[in-house]
Structure formats: structure tokens, C-alpha cells
Amino acid sequence: MAHYGAKKQKDGREFRFYENTDDLSTELAEYIAELSEAAVKECGIFTLALSGGSLISLMRKLCGAPYTRTVDWAKWHIFFADEQAVAKSHPDSNYRLAKEGFLSKVPIIPNHLHAINYTVSAEQAAEDYEFVIRQLVRTRVVCASDVSDCPKFDLILLGMGRDGHVASLFPNHPVLNETEAWVTFVTNSPKPPPERITFTLPVINSASHVAVIVTGSNKAETVKFVISGIGPECSSLPANLVQPINGKVVWFLDRAAASKLHGSEFS
Numbered sequence: 001m002a003h004y005g006a007k008k009q010k011d012g013r014e015f016r017f018y019e020n021t022d023d024l025s026t027e028l029a030e031y032i033a034e035l036s037e038a039a040v041k042e043c044g045i046f047t048l049a050l051s052g053g054s055l056i057s058l059m060r061k062l063c064g065a066p067y068t069r070t071v072d073w074a075k076w077h078i079f080f081a082d083e084q085a086v087a088k089s090h091p092d093s094n095y096r097l098a099k100e101g102f103l104s105k106v107p108i109i110p111n112h113l114h115a116i117n118y119t120v121s122a123e124q125a126a127e128d129y130e131f132v133i134r135q136l137v138r139t140r141v142v143c144a145s146d147v148s149d150c151p152k153f154d155l156i157l158l159g160m161g162r163d164g165h166v167a168s169l170f171p172n173h174p175v176l177n178e179t180e181a182w183v184t185f186v187t188n189s190p191k192p193p194p195e196r197i198t199f200t201l202p203v204i205n206s207a208s209h210v211a212v213i214v215t216g217s218n219k220a221e222t223v224k225f226v227i228s229g230i231g232p233e234c235s236s237l238p239a240n241l242v243q244p245i246n247g248k249v250v251w252f253l254d255r256a257a258a259s260k261l262h263g264s265e266f267s
């Protein structure tokens, strides 16, 4: 086990601490590969939703041995937990980021890559994407949750912003209260670009597994609020609202992101 510390909270959230991003990437690859093997064994498919940001580079170890050989890539279906409403080729596009950093390096079957409709507004793209996912639930490519009327993705990978946002769910934003839609949109994202689509919290919290990957000292203050539960508005931090109903959330943190935690918060 490459982590130097771990903590399981009473609410079931698990936090794993890594010396550096290399150790974190090593174990993140193993974690994803193991979940995909279990999902493929159980129902022949692995459904994975990606966020953007530094997460993609931290998945780099999955693009090498032994995973290129051992993972059953043909059974993977890829989704985006959030996406910028920009062209696929735009520097801010999560599609482009994922393609360049991960998807171009592993043999995902092209029509198993479920991208958003980039030719319409964020509002229309959210509606279209939800329709696509609803069709995939109907045809049983994506499982349906048995505790909510949401899709049950095998794994959703999230980053976290300094403000505690995950996907494109930002603090104090009305979309945090969305309970019906599976995919919604924002047009005033505090993190540019302004127009985005995002999975809603009910979808994130219906996943079998969620991993939140946070590195860097600039996130340390927010990590402290998340773990200690103390801090201004910490209960409304979107990252603190990630609590899968019938699933498991694991946080992957490097030492820099955990640098404001004290001993007691590690055990």
C-alpha cells in the first residue's frame, strides 16, 4: 500500500494520504483497475465518469504496464461528470484534456466514449446529455440505482477546487439543490469558462464508487474544512456533500493537500 496514512470517518468517507503525486498516481491506477475488473466480472461493463483539471494527469499510470495488458478496455464506457460548453478542440475542454492525457493512450472503443453535444448551448447540451444517459440506462449499459431514480455509475472521478467545488457544482449555487435532473448546467461558473454542464449531486451520490483526488498545498485549507467539519460554511462545501447513498467515497490526497491536518485528523 503506497499511502502513508489513512482515515475512515464515521460517515463512511475514507481518506488516503500519499507522500507525493507519484505514489498517489500509482495507487489510483490500481484502485481504478480493480474497480473495473470487479464491474466487468459482475455485469460485463465498467462505466466511468471523468472530471477535468489535474485529475487526468494523475491517471497517467493507468496508461502503462501492467494495465495496458490487464484491463479489459473494450468493456469500458466513458462519461464526463462535467464539461465546459466549448468546442471539443478548445483548450478548456475536458474532452480534449481527457483525450490528450488518457483516452488517446488506452484502447477505449470510440462509441463507448459518451461526450456532450458541443454544438449547442450549455442548457441544451445538459438536456441532450441527460437524454443520452437515460437511453443507456434503458438499454442497461448504465445501471439504475436501486435507492434513487438515478443512473448508478461504477466510478465517478472528481477533483476539488480551492472553493470546495466538485465537477461544476460550485458553493452556494442553486444547482446544488437540484433533485430531479441528472445533468444540469451553469452559465456563471466562478472558474472559467462560465458555461458548463455537470452531473447533479443525486447522480454523484448514486454512484457505486466516487474518488475525490486532491493535490497541492493550495487546497490544504479546504481539505482541513472537509475532514474536520470545521470552518466557514463547511457544511455547504459541495465536496462535503459527496456522500454516496449506497456506495463508497475514497479521497486521494497528497501530503501537500493534507498539510494543514494534524495527527488526530489522520487517525
Ligand SMILES: O=C(O)[C@H](O)[C@@H](O)[C@H](O)[C@H](O)COP(=O)(O)O
Binding pocket: 051, 052, 053, 054, 055, 082, 083, 084, 094, 158, 159, 160, 161, 165, 166, 167, 168, 191
Ligand atoms: O471542469 C473542471 O473545471 C473540473 O472538473 C473541476 O471540477 C476540477 O476537477 C476542479 O476545479 C479541480 O481542478 P484541479 O485539480 O486542476 O485544481
